Structure formats: C-alpha cells, structure tokens
Amino acid sequence: SRQIAKALRENVNFMWLSGMNRPDFRTINRFRGKVMKAVINEVFYGIIDQLLEMGMIDLQSYFMDGTKIEANANKYSFVWKKSTQTYKARLQEKVKALLEQIDELEAEEEKEYEDRDLNEMGEGKEIDSEKLNEVMEKINQRLKNDTDNKDLKAAKKQIEKDFLPRMKKYEAYEDILGERNSFSKTDPDATFMRMKEDHMKNGQLKAGYNIQVGTQNQFILGYSLHQRPGDTLCLQEHLEKFYANMGLYPQNVIADAGYGSEENYAWMEKRGIEAYVKYNSFHYERKPSYKKKNPYRADAFVYQEGEDEYECPQGKRLRFEKEGIRRTEGGYESKRKIYRCVDCSGCPVRGECTKGKGNRQITVGAELERYRRTASERL
Template identity: 50%
Template sequence: MYIQYTMDQLCLPMDLEEDIPPNHLVRVVNSAVNRLDDTIFDAAYPGGGRDSYHPKMLTKVIIYAYTQRMYSSRQIAKVVRENIPFMWLAGRQRPDFRTINRFRSQRMKDVLETLFTAVLQFLADEKYVSLDHYFVDGTKIEANANRYTFVWGKAVSKHKAKLQEKVHALFADIEAAEKQEEQEDHGKDLAELGECSEISGAKLEQVTRELEARLLNKPKDKPLKKAIRKLRKDLLPRLHKYEQYQKQLGDRNSFSKTDPDVTFMRMKEDHMRNGQLKPGYNVQIGTENQFILAYSVHQSRADTRCLQPHMEKVKQVLGRLPQTVIADAGYGSEENYAYLEKEEIQAVVKYGSYHIEKGKAWRENIGKFENWTYDEVEDTWTCKAGTKLRFRYESKKTLDSGYELRQRHYRSTGCQGCPLKAECTKAAGDREVTVSLKGLRYKHQARQLLQSEEGYRLAVRRMIEPESVFGQLKNNRGFRRFLLRGMEKVTLEVGWLSLAHNLLKQAANDQKRRAAILQ
C-alpha cells in the first residue's frame, strides 16, 4: 500500500508560516525589519507613479538573501518564486530582478545607513553591544572591473611630459616658418607660449583656434595646415585624455577604466599566488562582540590613511566616538595617534616595530637610537660609547592629509676613532639621527598601555574580532568580489553585507542563550 498521492488535491493548511521552524533565521530578519519605523523609507520614495512594492518586504528579502550567500538580483528574484522562506517574507509577491536591483542600489542609497543605525540601536538596547570598545581592521576586496584596463599615474605623467615636448617642438617649427615669412608678430605669441613649462588643454585649444583663424587668411600655407591637423587629430585629444586621467587619479597611483573609482592593490587571496595587482577597494569595519558597528570603503591601499576618515564615519553613524579603539600595527602612525589623542580616545594601537623591539637582537643593537639615553634639558642623545649627539635643526614636512610632521636632527662629533663605530653605523662620517619626539612619546604611551593587563587583554581579543568577521564574509559566505561598480554602489553592498552579518550574529547568540537556559 502507498500513501495517497494526488497532485490536484488541495492541502491544508495553506499558510507558509507553518513550514518555517520557530527559531529559523528568517524569523529574526522579519522581526528586526518589522521593528523599523516606516518613515525611515520616506526618503527613498518621493511619490508619484504607480504603487511600489513595500520597502520593508524588499529589505527583508535582500537581507535574508545576503545571509544565504545570494548576491545576484536574478538569483534573488528566482528564489522569491521557489523558496518557502523567501515566499513567506515576500507575502507571495514576486518582484523581478530589475526591481530588486534598483531598490538596493538606487532607492536605498540615502536610506541604508539610517536603517543600519536603527538595527544597531536595537542590538545596543538588548545588550548585544555596548559601543565602548571598537575593534577596527580592514581588508581588500576585488572590484567588478577588468584587471587589464589599468591606468598608472607615473605612466600618465611620463606620457604627458613627452606630449608637452612635442607641443613645444611644434610651436618652435611654426615660429621658425613665420620668421622666414617675416611675420614676427605672430611668431612672438607662439614663442612666449613655447617658453611655458606646461601647457594646459584649455590653453592649447585656444591657440589651435587662433591658428585655424590665421589659416583662413592663408589657405595655401601647407606647414601651418599640417601643424593644425596634428594638433586637432593627435596632440589636443591626448592632452585632454591625460588631464582627465590625472583628475580621476587624484592622489592615487592607479585606477581601472571600467571602474575609475578603484585602485590596483595586492590581494592576499590571489589565485595565481604571485601577488599580482588587482582592482579593489579597501573595506574598513569596526566590531564589538563580532557585531559590525560601522563600515566604510576607501580607495587607499594603506590602512594607515583610512583610520581618520573611518572614525569620522563612525561619529556620523553612532553619533559619538567610542571610548577605546583597538587596532593592529597597520594603523600605528604618529598622525593617527595624534588624531585619537585629540578626540580623547584611548588608543590600544600597536606600531610597526612593537614586536621587533621585544626581541634580543633589537635590544642589543647599539645602532638603534631608541636604545640610547635622551637628555631633555640639554636636548642631546648619548650613544652606547658615551658620545653626545647635539641638536642641529628641526625640519617640517606636511603630509598629503595636511598633518605637519616635525623632525629634529642630531649629529655627533668625533666618531672617527670610536671602537663601536662599525657596529653603530656604516656611514663614513659622524653619526646623524632624525627623531620625532612627538612620535616617540606616542610610542611610549602605546607601549605602556599594550603591556598593561587591560591593554594586553584587548590586544588579544582583537585577533578574534574583525578578523573573524572578515572570515565569515569572505570564506563562509563567499563574498570575494563586488557585483556593482563605483564607490557609492560598492558602499551600499558593504552596508547590506553588514546588516545581514549582524542579524546572523544575533540569531547565533539567541540560539546560545536558549541552549544555556535549557541546560
């Protein structure tokens, strides 16, 4: 005998909720989004036109899709028609892939951060996070851009310089031809222009028009006609192109033609295992209890230059800055220490040589001025041989960010007969050192804090905070390459990922709490 099987028979109950377990993740997503105020979405819908799908429904569908490793709008549209949890979230409505993609990348561009902050406030109210300790780290994620349509800043500058030489040579030829025809007044203008070190595209366009006007009076002047043709067909378009490239580069050294916002970076997850450069973005996140508190996307390859703009984003999202920031040595620069001190933030941040200084080789190296003695009253350094290095002058350097770095220069006298000179320095003359006293003070403060009981505990905890989150995003949920292009849309992708991660983490914590109660 068989259990009765009839496809045409109507079965009860028809409510999809009966097929979803009580503690299923989809219920966590549904509950979190339902708690949001509907007015949050008002900015995404200015009004007019036909009725739209409810933004809460689309938000639930997209967040749950991201928790299930589904990032393609076509794939999400497919499961909304076939998968029971998705069908339940959507209320059996069937938005197509264009609607889903337009909602997550256009409609929500001014709303997603507010939504993220609202969900984070729910987590704080329920004691999942305290917003006091902020563990920050960054990772590089490959962009949705062609790996071979790159533009390098140095190459652009080089080609532009060569083009300027060709322009100057062309003007010199025109000037020589004008002199032969005894028209010195016209040649004088070109001569003055030819003396300019760099000619802009706008100036070259103006001169080209003047030459074209002159050609109307001398239509049989073949050299002039040839020069104008070369300017119009070759030199002028290339100069405009190089200027546009330099504008897009800004202070970067590269970008991709398919996504001008990206920078070429070395990726650890290189499938060729040869450290090749690939187009990508530097994603910075801050975590507490492995919940993402804030996120930001940067074009800079170095984490050092990302801390300050990221913390400004944190202030915007949280409404305040955290009490303590914990980060690895990639953030340990004098500029960052100064910023955290100004904002009255406790900085549990290592610097580059922190671990090396603990080694025996460093401590016994007599050439390191850090192992010498500094006299604040005399402003001198005394080396291991007892020779004093006296202050000579102070230099100032303004970094790209605007921070002023002050360095003091010291020099010894009488190093020639020193028996320790071979171990101290390879320089032929007397020993010189360049020191930032402010930087040394910040390093001393960081060292003392990291060696304290609280600092050591937070530094160890950092290893399982943002690193674990990146492992979840990249390995467990397979997000290794962005789907969208442009800084704005990529930031939205990171926002959706962060929302999905936080609700996944909440569901995992709830499950642990229930298990603890049952025990």
C-alpha cells in the same frame, strides 16, 4: 540579486526571513540599486541606535580593520598617473616644437602678421586643451588671409586630429586620478592595489577597493570605502564618517600595526580616543633577541633630562645638532631631532655601533616615542 532570489526559493532561513515572499530577481535588483542606495546609511545607523538602546553595544571599544576587494574590472585596463604625466609632457613638447616651426617658416617667407605669436603661446604656461583651442583659433584667422598656406593647413590638421584629442584624454585621466596613482578604465572608481589573494603568486596589482570596518560584539558599527591601498590614512576618514553619523567617537579604538602612525596617534589623542593600536616594531621589540641583537640601537641611548642630551652605552654624550620636519602624505608634520656623539674615536665597539665615518648620530621623534610608549603600556 539572482543568488538572493534563488535562496528565497531554496533556503529555509531565507524563506523565514522573507515571510515566504519570493520576489523576482529584477525586483530585488531594483530594490538594492535604487531604493536601498538612497537610504542605506540611514537604515544602517538606525540599527546601530537600536543596538545601543538594547544594550547590545556600548561604543566603548571599536575594533577596526580593513580588507581589499577586487573590483569587477578588467585586469589590464589600468591607467597610471606617472605614464599619463610622461605622455602629456611629451605631447606638450611636440606642440611647442610645432608652434616654433610654424613661426620660423613664416618668418623665412617674410610674411608679416601682427599676431605672429604662436610660439609665444607655448612659452611659460603649461599647454592644455584650452590653449590648443586658442592656437586653433589663431591658425584659422591666418588661414582666412592665406588660404593656400600648406604648413598652416598641415598644422591645423595635426592639432585637430591628434594633439587636441590626446590632450583632452590626458586631462580627463588626470581628473579621474585625483590624488590616486592609478585607476581602471572599466571601473574608474577602482584603484590598482595588491590583494591578499594572489592565486598566480606574481604580485600582480588588481583593480579594487579598500574597505574599512569597525565592530563590537560581532556587530558592524561603521564602514567606509577607500580608494587608497594602505590602511594608515584610512583611519581618520573612517572615524570621521562614524562621527558624522553617530555624533561621537568611540572611546577606545583597537587596531593592528597598519594604523599605528604618529599622525593617527596624534589625531586620536586630540579627540579623546584611547588608541589600542600597535606600531610596526611592536612585536619585534618584544622578542628576547631584540636587545641582544641590537645593543646600540637608538632606544638603548639614555636621555639626559634638563641637558637635552643622550648618553650612549659607552658613556659618551650625544649633543643636539639640528631639528627637522617630516611631512606625511596626509599633511601631518612630524618633528625629528638629530643628536651626534661628541667623540667616537677610539671606541672599542664603534664597528658595531655605526657604519658611518664620522661620530654616531641618532634621530629621535620625541612625540612618536611618547605615543608608542603609551600604546605599548596600554597593550
């Protein structure tokens, strides 16, 4: 806001845009933070509608890419999902041990309580803060009948002062994390990710956001903010946001190999979007050395229609062995078929073809191959 206010005083372009108005930076800040926040989406897509009417864009081609921006957060304020899970599991073990200890001590002292089941409370189900509160309730009840029980008093203190606050902290962390692997304590919406700019050249992860943008004719047509570092799974969410605001999908989507997954190809095909999207080996496959270097790669084996078999470069058949499913992070199920050669013994090129002891096998994702072929032909 201060920068904009300064530009309005000093920059002739800004002066022209504002009609010589020079609002205070506080006014600009209030406008951006409160007024615009509520209407930014409406204004943004209203402008897209106008651009469409004026013929400046036609939404036929949608060029999509993403970038990561660093959050205004402390570099060392990270909370990792794995550490949280480990610390929480350790704490649960400590709680269980304490409950066991109390019950054992009481059994030794032969004190009969009808509800001597603290230990049972820690069994089976996961111990959470709610359960710890129930344990505290039971301990308080017992203390009413046995006010001088030092063990119970010590246990109560430990749960109250240490276990319960820690459990609540881990639960709060898990709520914030959701499906993410990390967040920043100083900006809980930010996730730790690798940034393009790595001034220290140490690959340090920084708190940030993944911004996805779609353009045509140098106009931004869509934007979305994501908490995941990879671009692949952002595509569907991004285009769904575009659809929710515009009521249609772009006809063609053009994007780099970061988006070229089977899941994305299938998703776009289902919605009638033509994908001009590369896949990870797109450029590598086009190098003249590719075929020379890998004469026994899986795609050099020829599919035999009708027989559901492959033929290797030495003329041997590979028969269908089994089918498997690979489930992606986004829940997409990708089919993979495994074919194995009937007999590789005595093959003069065996050393080049396979490192395994048995007959050569190849794994084929028929749908993935089809999507890649289509993308390759379009590009």
